[in-house]
Amino acid sequence: MSRPHSRLLVVALVLTGLSMRTAVTSIGAVLDDLQRDLHASGTVAGVITALPVVCFAGIGVLTPQLARAVGTHRLLVCSLVLATAGAAARPIGSSALLFIVLSVLALTGGAISNVLLPILVKEHFPDRIGAMTGLYVTALATGATAGAGLTVPVGNAGGSWRVGLGAWAVLSVLAIVPWLPALRTDRTGADPTEPHAPLRLLLRSRTAWALAVFFAGQSIQAYIAFGWFARFFTAHGVSSGTAGAMVALFAAVGIPVSLFAPRVPVRRQRLVILAMCGCNAVAYAGLGFAPVAGGWVWMVLVALGGGTFPIALALIGMRARTAAITAALSAFVQSIGYILAGIGPLLFGALYDATGSWVLPLGVLFGALVATALTAWPSTADRYVDDELAGRSAKLPA
DSSP states (O other): OOHHHHHHHHHHHHHHHHHTTHHHHHHHHTHHHHHHHTTOOHHHHHHHHHHHHHHHHHHHHHHHHHHHHHOHHHHHHHHHHHHHHHHHHTTTOSOHHHHHHHHHHHHHHHHHHHHHHHHHHHHHOTTOHHHHHHHHHHHHHHHHHHHHHHHHHHHHHHTSHHHHHHTTHHHHHHHHGGGGGGGGGSOSSOOTTSOOOOGGGGGGOHHHHHHHHHHHHHHHHHHHHHHHHHHHHHHTTOOHHHHHHHHHHHHHHHHHHHHHGGGSOGGGHHHHHHHHHHHHHHHHHHHHHOTTTTHHHHHHHHHHHTTHHHHHHHHHHHTOSSHHHHHHHHHHHHHHHHHHHHHHHHHHHHHHHHHSSSHHHHHHHHHHHHHHHHHHHHHTSSOOHHHHHHHHOSSOOO
8 A cells, every 4th residue: 555545544534433423422511492493392303313322323234234235334425424414404404304314314324434444444444453443433423513612602602502413514524535545445235256255154153242332331321421421410409510520521631532543463462351341340339339439530530441332343354354244344343232232321310310320321321331341251352253154154144
């Protein structure tokens, strides 16, 4: 790969990462205005906030087949085009139903990028999987933070929340450009001589299952943190402004963590993951016993523990030998992970509503943490999903 081409791909990864979560995090900032102007009920607002995990799981599981049919780079560019159209158009209408439909389009780029970027990193940077994963995940975290923090100021400057929400279409437009030269490397249609891996085949792989549970465990913790921690602190007497700042600190600290966590040498991954889980364990215990006195410290510790997310993405590329298995593994792990990630915050909230106490909800966090820690060992073992499947079958289906 030539140096200019390599640099262009790095730019493409960064811009795509920046655009991957803005359609998600920008909604929360304007949800009250959106609900009022679209005359949306609380149930409809709940549907809108639940759409990301539904799209990430549903669209993600279809991504390997679509990529095989049209080409990986072409599919990514098409998804970014759809995401741009959805992000730009969804604030314009006055119908909640139309907003939901266009939100699905806006989320398409993130849903497909979730699955494709680990594949593209392995294809273009096979010797730098950790570094390149850290790069785009850091961009993802930066974009997510910007979406939450800048949507309202941009909307105020433009005179409406609709302007603030639609402005994020600019990022997905920019992300399209550096991928265009790579389109010529895609083949039209599937190569009948190239083996592929149906997702059902991965049901037989213990490593695939370990990675899926590992990814789900850390995702549950992250979605609960973003969705519930501000309310947790306000319920303990912290002002809403301070509670929001605490969650913002959690997001901000997560940015450098995302850059460096996937760069950890393979031989030290287990130790680092267990240290991150230890940070989370101390933070969750602190939330239970001293939520206000140590609140800022607990948020920093939770952010350090969140380094398991970029490591999980890097492991997808490290646990597969071929592009076909990487594609299937990425879809398998993330589809299961995001389904469970959507259930976690719902269970957290349901337990709080049922008991009026934070004890059982915090137990959900500890449960997800235990699942993450237990699956760290098999997820980081020096083996490949390809070899496990070959042990079950002499040949992958063509």
